[in-house]
Amino acid sequence: MTPVLRATDRGLYCAAGDFFIDPWRPVDRALITHGHSDHARSGHGRYLCTRAAAPVLRHRLGDIRVETLPYGEERRIGDATVSFHPAGHLPGSAQIRVAVGGEVWVASGDYKTTPDGLCEPFEPVRCHSFITECTFGLPVFKWAPQPEVAAQINAWWAQAAGQGRFALLGAYSLGKAQRVLSLLDPGIGPVLTHGAVEATNAVLRAQGLPLPETTHVTPDTDLKARAGALVIAPPSALGSSWARRFGPATTAFASGWMALRGIRRRRAGDRGFVLSDHADWPGLLDAIRATGAETVYATHGYTEIFARYLNSAGWNAQPLLTEYGGEETEPESPA
Amino acid sequence: MKTFAALYTAIDQTTKTSAKVAAMREYFRTAPDADKIWTIALFSGRRPKRAVTTTQLRDWAAEAAGVPLWLLEESYPIVGDLAETIALVLPPPARTTDRPLHHWIEALRALHVASVEDRRLAILSAWDQLSVTERFLFNKLITGGFRIGISRKLMTRALAQASGQDESVLAHRLMGDWSPDSIGYSALVEAEETAAPDSRPYPFYLAYQLEAEPEALGDPADWQAEWKWDGIRAQLILRGGTHFVWSRGEELMTDRFPELARATDFIPPGTVLDGEIVAWKDGVPLPFARLQPRIGRKTVPKALLRDAPVILLAYDLLEQDGTDLRDSPLAERRARLDALMRSLPPDAPVRPSPAIPFGDWPTLAATRAEARAEMAEGVMLKRRASPYLAGRKKGDWWKWKLDPMTVDAVLIYAQQGHGRRANLFTDFTFAVWNGNDLVPFTKAYSGLTDEEFRQITAWVRRNTVQRFGPVRQVTPEHVFEIAFEGIQPSPRHKSGIALRFPRMVRWRHDKPIQEANTLDDLKKLLDAH
Ligand SMILES: [Zn+2]
Ligand SMILES: [Zn+2]
Numbered sequence: 001m002t003p004v005l006r007a008t009d010r011g012l013y014c015a016a017g018d019f020f021i022d023p024w025r026p027v028d029r030a031l032i033t034h035g036h037s038d039h040a041r042s043g044h045g046r047y048l049c050t051r052a053a054a055p056v057l058r059h060r061l062g063d064i065r066v067e068t069l070p071y072g073e074e075r076r077i078g079d080a081t082v083s084f085h086p087a088g089h090l091p092g093s094a095q096i097r098v099a100v101g102g103e104v105w106v107a108s109g110d111y112k113t114t115p116d117g118l119c120e121p122f123e124p125v126r127c128h129s130f131i132t133e134c135t136f137g138l139p140v141f142k143w144a145p146q147p148e149v150a151a152q153i154n155a156w157w158a159q160a161a162g163q164g165r166f167a168l169l170g171a172y173s174l175g176k177a178q179r180v181l182s183l184l185d186p187g188i189g190p191v192l193t194h195g196a197v198e199a200t201n202a203v204l205r206a207q208g209l210p211l212p213e214t215t216h217v218t219p220d221t222d223l224k225a226r227a228g229a230l231v232i233a234p235p236s237a238l239g240s241s242w243a244r245r246f247g248p249a250t251t252a253f254a255s256g257w258m259a260l261r262g263i264r265r266r267r268a269g270d271r272g273f274v275l276s277d278h279a280d281w282p283g284l285l286d287a288i289r290a291t292g293a294e295t296v297y298a299t300h301g302y303t304e305i306f307a308r309y310l311n312s313a314g315w316n317a318q319p320l321l322t323e324y325g326g327e328e329t330e331p332e333s334p335a
Numbered sequence: 336m337k338t339f340a341a342l343y344t345a346i347d348q349t350t351k352t353s354a355k356v357a358a359m360r361e362y363f364r365t366a367p368d369a370d371k372i373w374t375i376a377l378f379s380g381r382r383p384k385r386a387v388t389t390t391q392l393r394d395w396a397a398e399a400a401g402v403p404l405w406l407l408e409e410s411y412p413i414v415g416d417l418a419e420t421i422a423l424v425l426p427p428p429a430r431t432t433d434r435p436l437h438h439w440i441e442a443l444r445a446l447h448v449a450s451v452e453d454r455r456l457a458i459l460s461a462w463d464q465l466s467v468t469e470r471f472l473f474n475k476l477i478t479g480g481f482r483i484g485i486s487r488k489l490m491t492r493a494l495a496q497a498s499g500q501d502e503s504v505l506a507h508r509l510m511g512d513w514s515p516d517s518i519g520y521s522a523l524v525e526a527e528e529t530a531a532p533d534s535r536p537y538p539f540y541l542a543y544q545l546e547a548e549p550e551a552l553g554d555p556a557d558w559q560a561e562w563k564w565d566g567i568r569a570q571l572i573l574r575g576g577t578h579f580v581w582s583r584g585e586e587l588m589t590d591r592f593p594e595l596a597r598a599t600d601f602i603p604p605g606t607v608l609d610g611e612i613v614a615w616k617d618g619v620p621l622p623f624a625r626l627q628p629r630i631g632r633k634t635v636p637k638a639l640l641r642d643a644p645v646i647l648l649a650y651d652l653l654e655q656d657g658t659d660l661r662d663s664p665l666a667e668r669r670a671r672l673d674a675l676m677r678s679l680p681p682d683a684p685v686r687p688s689p690a691i692p693f694g695d696w697p698t699l700a701a702t703r704a705e706a707r708a709e710m711a712e713g714v715m716l717k718r719r720a721s722p723y724l725a726g727r728k729k730g731d732w733w734k735w736k737l738d739p740m741t742v743d744a745v746l747i748y749a750q751q752g753h754g755r756r757a758n759l760f761t762d763f764t765f766a767v768w769n770g771n772d773l774v775p776f777t778k779a780y781s782g783l784t785d786e787e788f789r790q791i792t793a794w795v796r797r798n799t800v801q802r803f804g805p806v807r808q809v810t811p812e813h814v815f816e817i818a819f820e821g822i823q824p825s826p827r828h829k830s831g832i833a834l835r836f837p838r839m840v841r842w843r844h845d846k847p848i849q850e851a852n853t854l855d856d857l858k859k860l861l862d863a864h
Pocket of ligand 1: 034089110
């Protein structure tokens with residue numbers, strides 16, 4: 001029996017429906033879980049994604065042919081039936097369910113299991129085979145509750161604001177930046193944004209996502225009048241000449257990798273906030289259990305270790321070779 | 336542990352030196368004395384005697400976390416620190432406690448006389464009442480290696496500010512083999528000192544690498560040149576009829592080098608010498624490789640004593656007749672040293688490291704070029720008028736090393752780094768050609784920029800041919816220029832050679848792998864040295 005999905009050199013391929021999921025080389029028909037650059041690449045003939053993911057895809061990939069589906073609605077493609085289900089990773093992100101005959105597979109894309117108050121909460125989908133990400137698939141990764149992290153960020157900002165200094169926070173421009181934004185206490189001061197973050201904010205606001213007010217930093221922005229503001233920028237911008245305009249600012253990064261002291265120190269920011277849009281170790285195991293899947297394929301991160309653990313715990317698991325890995329999956333990547 | 340954890344967090348949460356020192360100063364002003372003395376001990380590389388092995392720690396942590404041991408072992412290299420791995424993997428504590436640092440140290444010391452089962456229960460109970468940060472620090476008390484982003488120098492500065500003592504006096508007082516058992520905080524830091532312990536060494540003066548041409552140093556007549564030996568920097572202390580040998584890392588090495596005991600037969604008490612321990616035979620130093628087997632050993636087997644006997648090549652006299660000479664100029668210290676050395680018989684375990692006469696810089700440059708033939712790494716330049724300072728200070732002492740030897744080699748294996756470099760591929764194995772085969776000949780870890788490490792990491796992920804545990808074999812495609820300070824024959828290695836201080840100096844994007852060096856090239860270098 002041919003598997004419902006298999007890894008090819010172009011991406012996860014469904015032979016029954018002749019389409020790919022999150023392919024990394026140009027293909028005719030691509031189903032996209034979410035807009036991060038390792039999942040949504042340019043050059044495909046046709047794109048299919050959730051309604052909420054489409055504006056970001058257009059924003060990032062330009063003039064592409066996109067069709068959309070609401071969450072949960074089934075669509076027949078060839079001999080396969082596909083549907084999109086919330087992944088809780090960022091607004092519009094989805095897991096993709098593929099059924100062929102009686103056989104159900106789910107490709108998770110990137111996901112987190114705890115609600116963040118901003119995107120559609122993760123929804124477990126029953127299946128026979130589950131292709132899961134495992135960016136943080138080690139038992140050392142366990143996230144603190146979101147309000148705790150929010151309190152840490154606000155305390156750090158309030159301290160900087162009290163000294164009249166800027167607080168520069170490095171966060172990936174799609175997803176993490178908006179999540180951080182939603183956690184901030186507007187009573188502390190104004191929030192400024194780097195161009196890459198503001199452009200994404202604009203796309204998401206236009207589709208109705210309620211985001212607090214932000215000011216885009218331009219050469220004309222009166223920074224003196226906004227001393228003590230929090231500035232959200234892509235991590236790579238923090239070490240660049242762009243950041244120098246804020247003077248003796250305090251700097252921080254928000255990422256799951258900040259759980260590790262070595263990486264926190266390597267980043268050379270003053271602070272590291274452990275805030276991830278990927279599932280932690282307990283989250284991954286809960287999600288896998290909830291699918292009821294017997295077979296699990298692991299992508300992103302420590303796939304071999306993770307699969308070995310699943311095997312020892314009674315699943316039939318193996319690593320799947322993909323070219324995913326971007327935003328948080330590569331802790332050292334500049335973006 | 337909360338106060339100590341707060342200090343750690345304050346230091347860890349800033350990259351600014353002034354903020355770190357301020358946090359330490361505040362701690363030294365407010366913490367209880369019993370905590371302070373232990374904090375000083377920990378931050379200067381001391382730790383309570385180990386009551387629990389790291390193997391036991393791993394077993395018990397895996398058990399408490401409900402994960403298989405192998406999974407904890409696999410996580411460790413990714414986290415980069417065992418104490419941190421365990422702190423993170425454990426379930427959240429069930430309780431909290433206000434017990435201070437010294438309480439936990441006492442508790443650990445009490446375990447020396449406890450059964451293994453009682454030790455296990457005590458450790459599990461500690462973990463169950465400490466937060467992640469407190470646990471990390473508690474584990475560090477056991478595993479050692481308290482490098483938490485504040486150097487000993489900064490700690491001494493903070494302590495000087497908090498206590499009102501002079502910083503250099505404190506630096507000297509903190510040297511040597513005191514422990515919180517033998518001395519309390521006020522006696523170590525605050526009290527007027529009546530008699531210093533005989534064993535206490537002076538802080539070592541460390542040289543900077545000379546980057547400019549030596550002409551920039553001015554008149555050659557102001558400078559003294561010596562060989563830069565490739566051995567172990569050491570202070571030999573002769574006081575009260577006995578002797579002590581200290582390493583630069585403040586390790587007491589007296590028993591490791593029993594040859595030096597005979598120095599007490601020839602040199603009067605009240606003498607402190609600074610120099611280099613080298614393996615020595617028939618009037619010449621042996622290569623560092625011969626000395627190496629003696630480094631890790633607490634006691635030395637007879638065969639090794641015969642094979643690699645050591646002496647101290649002395650180049651400075653820090654104390655004579657019990658008087659601290661560090662403030663007098665080098666020229667005067669050197670004259671006294673030479674006079675002292677002249678009185679020694681030829682078989683004494685101490686010899687002078689001779690000053691190299693030179694009239695101008697080109698002459699010295701020519702002499703330096705001969706360093707390898709003298710079994711030296713280059714020359715040292717010391718200002719004749721300079722006092723003996725503490726620590727690394729620019730201006731008076733320079734090391735002027737030979738240019739390294741280099742080869743172009745092919746990257747064949749890669750492994751992820753530890754700690755700060757966790758998650759980057761930073762540990763590489765390189766090969767040279769032997770006919771049509773690539774023969775591995777060295778590993779190297781450093782020398783690339785962060786950006787280059789990121790690039791090569793992304794490349795390694797995409798070009799892994801095979802995995803052997805944490806090691807990845809990669810497609811032979813990239814050539815790197817490898818620099819090193821020495822080359823020696825080594826039957827233990829497949830290539831038959833071993834390099835000293837290998838590091839990457841350049842990523843040769845311009846070179847195809849066919850143009851990498853050959854094993855014959857390396858053998859020629861070996862014959863030449
Ligand atoms: Zn993603
Ligand atoms: Zn991803």
